[in-house]
Amino acid sequence: MTKKLFIKTYGCQMNVYDSARMADVLAPLGYVASDTPDDADLVILNTCHIREKASEKVFSELGRLRPLKAARPGFMIAVAGCTAQAEGEEIVRRMPHVDVVVGPQAYHRLPELVARASRAAGAALDTDFPVDSKFDHLPAANAAGGAPAAFLTIQEGCDKFCTFCVVPYTRGAEYSRPVADIEAEARRLVEGGVRELTLLGQNVNAFHGRDEAGREIGLGALVRRLARIEGLARLRYTTSHPRDVDDELVAAHGDEPKLMPYLHLPVQSGSDRILDAMNRGHTAAQFRRIVERLRAARPDLALSSDFIVGFPGETEAEFAATLDLVREIGFATAFSFKYSARPGTPAALMDRQVPEPVKDERLQRLQALLRAQTDAFNAACLGRTVPVLFERPGRHPGQLVGRSPWLQPVHVGGGGEVGEIRPVRLTRLATNSIAGDVVDEMPAGAAA
Ligand code: SAH
Ligand code: SF4
Ligand code: F3S
Numbered sequence: 506m507t508k509k510l511f512i513k514t515y516g517c518q519m520n521v522y523d524s525a526r527m528a529d530v531l532a533p534l535g536y537v538a539s540d541t542p543d544d545a546d547l548v549i550l551n552t553c554h555i556r557e558k559a560s561e562k563v564f565s566e567l568g569r570l571r572p573l574k575a576a577r578p579g580f581m582i583a584v585a586g587c588t589a590q591a592e593g594e595e596i597v598r599r600m601p602h603v604d605v606v607v608g609p610q611a612y613h614r615l616p617e618l619v620a621r622a623s624r625a626a627g628a629a630l631d632t633d634f635p636v637d638s639k640f641d642h643l644p645a646a647n648a649a650g651g652a653p654a655a656f657l658t659i660q661e662g663c664d665k666f667c668t669f670c671v672v673p674y675t676r677g678a679e680y681s682r683p684v685a686d687i688e689a690e691a692r693r694l695v696e697g698g699v700r701e702l703t704l705l706g707q708n709v710n711a712f713h714g715r716d717e718a719g720r721e722i723g724l725g726a727l728v729r730r731l732a733r734i735e736g737l738a739r740l741r742y743t744t745s746h747p748r749d750v751d752d753e754l755v756a757a758h759g760d761e762p763k764l765m766p767y768l769h770l771p772v773q774s775g776s777d778r779i780l781d782a783m784n785r786g787h788t789a790a791q792f793r794r795i796v797e798r799l800r801a802a803r804p805d806l807a808l809s810s811d812f813i814v815g816f817p818g819e820t821e822a823e824f825a826a827t828l829d830l831v832r833e834i835g836f837a838t839a840f841s842f843k844y845s846a847r848p849g850t851p852a853a854l855m856d857r858q859v860p861e862p863v864k865d866e867r868l869q870r871l872q873a874l875l876r877a878q879t880d881a882f883n884a885a886c887l888g889r890t891v892p893v894l895f896e897r898p899g900r901h902p903g904q905l906v907g908r909s910p911w912l913q914p915v916h917v918g919g920g921g922e923v924g925e926i927r928p929v930r931l932t933r934l935a936t937n938s939i940a941g942d943v944v945d946e947m948p949a950g951a952a953a
């Protein structure tokens with residue numbers, strides 16, 4: 506009997522990947538995807554706990570689902586993801602209409618949990634960190650609906666314990682998947698039409714998976730191995746930590762043409778005292794040096810980063826050091842957040858929490874600077890011809906939407922097909938993308 510499954514995904518790309526795996530593991534039970542909760546038999550909320558606002562969303566969404574549950578016998582609600590891991594007991598207590606609570610390392614047990622919850626009243630809860638890896642039990646990713654760009658999780662968890670962050674508690678210890686498994690999954694995706702793979706991990710460049718000979722290899726070596734897959738045109742990876750950028754990875758940026766010239770490398774702050782209080786394990790100068798090495802290897806590398814403003818004790822001068830770092834390095838894109846105190850993390854207990862209006866004001870100043878840098882980066886690309894991978898049709902007939910090597914969204918009026926990489930001359934900045942025209946060939950000597 507077919508049943509309908511609706512998954513709502515919050516948070517990072519790892520949750521996007523996990524949502525697809527959850528759908529795969531439930532398919533043998535007869536669940537097919539639905540794009541609305543209204544006719545679903547099972548709704549899964551795949552949650553994020555990174556900031557207070559993110560985790561609050563779960564409780565309001567559960568409130569909205571309550572009438573559906575009351576109206577339809579057999580309708581089930583599951584809460585997965587990082588908030589499930591951190592607040593499983595609380596969810597069960599406050600939201601008695603929830604049937605299943607499952608943490609990020611226990612998704613392979615979903616069929617059993619769903620079955621258990623449908624037999625008995627009360628919620629089935631599994632927030633263990635099992636010794637067996639979920640990857641050994643979950644079906645590997647298949648090309649979903651012919652999308653030419655796909656995610657592939659190669660590493661999970663975090664041992665870094667930045668003082669502001671919940672991830673080490675919600676995702677558990679660092680774990681790297683075996684190289685052969687990753688390669689097999691990558692090959693299957695490429696056979697299904699994938700041209701671009703983004704390798705995922707909370708600390709993706711801490712990857713140290715074992716190869717067939719039992720040797721541990723790092724991300725640089727893994728990138729080189731995957732780059733040999735015929736038909737795969739582009740590789741990216743995210744999110745990396747400055748501490749784990751090694752020579753091999755820098756070298757791969759220099760000489761592996763399939764590795765795209767774009768890197769998301771969170772720095773959080775430009776102040777050494779704040780970086781130390783955050784337990785980031787590097788100084789601002791060391792970050793600058795890493796960027797120099799990367800740019801020496803790949804001069805057209807575009808950088809992206811994450812920033813936190815208003816970390817406990819952050820002074821105006823320390824915030825100004827972040828602005829200085831941003832001005833000096835220049836980012837193509839960036840994400841910036843107000844510090845959010847998370848229960849159970851050391852920074853939540855630190856003295857001198859920064860008042861909300863001060864955080865607001867700092868965030869505005871930082872975002873204005875970052876926005877200007879993004880605009881300048883995009884404007885500098887106008888008039889250039891760049892290879893674009895078309896990922897999906899646009900809103901208008903014939904229109905195609907894709908990405909440049911620097912992850913910029915690009916749209917064209919026509920002249921290609923989804924899954925193709927074509928040279929596009931960039932002509933105009935639009936609201937959320939760059940407009941361009943497909944041309945016959947790349948100019949001689951063009952990068953990427
Ligand atoms: N593993 C990555 C980051 C994962 S979380 C890294 O080490 O860089 C994504 C981003 O959310 C972080 O880079 C940080 O900027 C932000 N973030 C994490 N915890 C936060 C908190 N408590 N308050 C505000 N922003 C936070
Ligand atoms: Fe969180 Fe730090 Fe780990 Fe990133 S490195 S996931 S910010 S603890
Ligand atoms: Fe959020 Fe968990 Fe990702 S807290 S950012 S969903 S690892």
